Structure formats: C-alpha cells, structure tokens
Amino acid sequence: MKKHTEELVTEGATGPLDDDGAQYAPSQGEDASAPRYKAIYEALLEGIRSGVYPVGSLLPPELELCRLYDASRHTIREAVRMLTESGIVSRRAGVGTRVETTKATTRYTQQISKLSDLFEYIKNATLHLKLVRMVKVGKRASELLGCAPDSEWLRIVAIKLLAGQSAPVAHSDVFVHPDYSAVRSDVGKVKLPLSMLIEQKFSQRIHEVKQEFSAVPIQGETAKALKLKPGTPGLVITRKYYGSRDTLMLVTVTTFPYKKMKYSMSLRFDWDKPS
Numbered sequence: 001m002k003k004h005t006e007e008l009v010t011e012g013a014t015g016p017l018d019d020d021g022a023q024y025a026p027s028q029g030e031d032a033s034a035p036r037y038k039a040i041y042e043a044l045l046e047g048i049r050s051g052v053y054p055v056g057s058l059l060p061p062e063l064e065l066c067r068l069y070d071a072s073r074h075t076i077r078e079a080v081r082m083l084t085e086s087g088i089v090s091r092r093a094g095v096g097t098r099v100e101t102t103k104a105t106t107r108y109t110q111q112i113s114k115l116s117d118l119f120e121y122i123k124n125a126t127l128h129l130k131l132v133r134m135v136k137v138g139k140r141a142s143e144l145l146g147c148a149p150d151s152e153w154l155r156i157v158a159i160k161l162l163a164g165q166s167a168p169v170a171h172s173d174v175f176v177h178p179d180y181s182a183v184r185s186d187v188g189k190v191k192l193p194l195s196m197l198i199e200q201k202f203s204q205r206i207h208e209v210k211q212e213f214s215a216v217p218i219q220g221e222t223a224k225a226l227k228l229k230p231g232t233p234g235l236v237i238t239r240k241y242y243g244s245r246d247t248l249m250l251v252t253v254t255t256f257p258y259k260k261m262k263y264s265m266s267l268r269f270d271w272d273k274p275s
Helices: 038-051 061-070 074-085 139-145 178-186 196-200 220-225
Strands: 087-091 094-101 109-111 125-136 153-161 169-174 208-218 230-244 246-255 267-269
Touching: 038 061, 038 074, 061 074, 074 087, 074 094, 125 178, 139 169, 139 246, 153 178, 169 178, 169 196, 169 220, 178 196, 178 246, 196 246, 208 246
Parallel strands: none
Antiparallel strands: 087 094, 109 267, 125 153, 153 169, 169 246, 208 230, 230 246
C-alpha cells in the first residue's frame, strides 16, 4: 500500500516548506506548489533519463544527495521512495540504490501465474474418493458452473490426507464438464492432478485458472467428512479452469480447516527490463 503524505500549509510562507521547516526556493522550471520531495524526485528522474545516472549505475549515497539538494534525509528518502515505487530504482542492502530503467510503471503480476506452479502435485498426499458419478446439478451448482439447472456434469467428492496424519486436511467437491466426463474411468487410478489428466486424455490445453478465496464456517457433510465440529472456521478455494475460447472445463471447490491451510503468494513488479 502506498503511503500518502499531507502537505503542511503555513500562513505567511511564499513557497512550500521542506521537512526541516526551512522555506525552499524552487529552481527555474520547478513547480513552486509541489512538495519538496516531489521536486527532488523529478530532478533525479530527469538525471536518470538524461544519462547523468545511467541504467545499471548507483545513485549517490543519501548524505551526498542531502548536500546536493540542501534537504533533510527524510525528504531525500521520500524522493527515493517515489522512484522505487515507480520501478525506476531498486534498493539493495549493502550495495545502494541501483537504477533499473528509465520508464516508470506501477504494474505488478502474481508469481503464481505460471500454471505449472499451480498444478504441482503433492506426492505424499492420499486421496480418498467418496463419490464419482454423473449428476444433475441443482440451482446453486448451476450458478457456480454457469449452466442450466438439471445439466449433467461429472461430480467427484474426495478428502485428502497427508502421510502420517489421520485427520483429513481438505475436502474437495469437483465438477467436470460433460465433454470431458470420460475421465471418470481414470479418476483414482492415474496419479496426476485432474486438470492435467483432462489435458492428456483429450489433447486440450488449460489456458487460464480463476481463483476465489472465501472464509466460511464448515457445515454439514463437509464438516463430517473432515471430522470437525460444525461451524469450525475454514478456507474455501474455488478454482475455475478454462480452455480455448474461455470454455469452462473444470471447477474445484476445496475446503480446508483453518489450522490446516496457509496460503502464500509472491507479487513481482512487472518492470520493463533495461535495454
């Protein structure tokens, strides 16, 4: 989350105040109404774009920048923070502030966007199948699947256990599009994630997976299957797998007891690489 800085307006001042309270006289070409740190940010950015600080080089140390711009360390840090959040520079412990690119951007992508990361199979997990058959979906399921009520889908219900543990770690409720229902004969026999099994059996590619996370109390048959008291807090992860032309192929709804699941995600800034 970006920090927001409020500007202090002092009666009688003819220009913005820096963080030391000293009045700053803007140089020619600078916006007199801008905060001091923003003016320094613009000056540093211009120096980077003009080649004074080329890509791959280090910015001057903080104290040197303080002397150069006659500013406090806090003001310099705010200016450098703006450069960092824009992706222009990166801070490296023991090295300094490195210039990464001349183009500012704040876009970022999830590192988990590689589907191979999502499909990684947990080899020490055991899957206990509770149900594998064609069913007519009800109203609630039809809304999840985006199909008409009473449509037939292959439904698979299973619980997952880890080696050395007696209590289940997850409950899975899975719906397979009828076009791929023939995968039924391989469920529980082939040790592959269902998504990869569908890809191999039907020569289809999964192009996108949409995920939704929900914190819910675990109730009914799901609580019973997980050997939990009804109302135990849980995490539900719903994944929708899409093929070409945004065709829904597979939906999995996996419920984890809150003590059994920790979801970790890394976010990587999508910065332009220096040429």
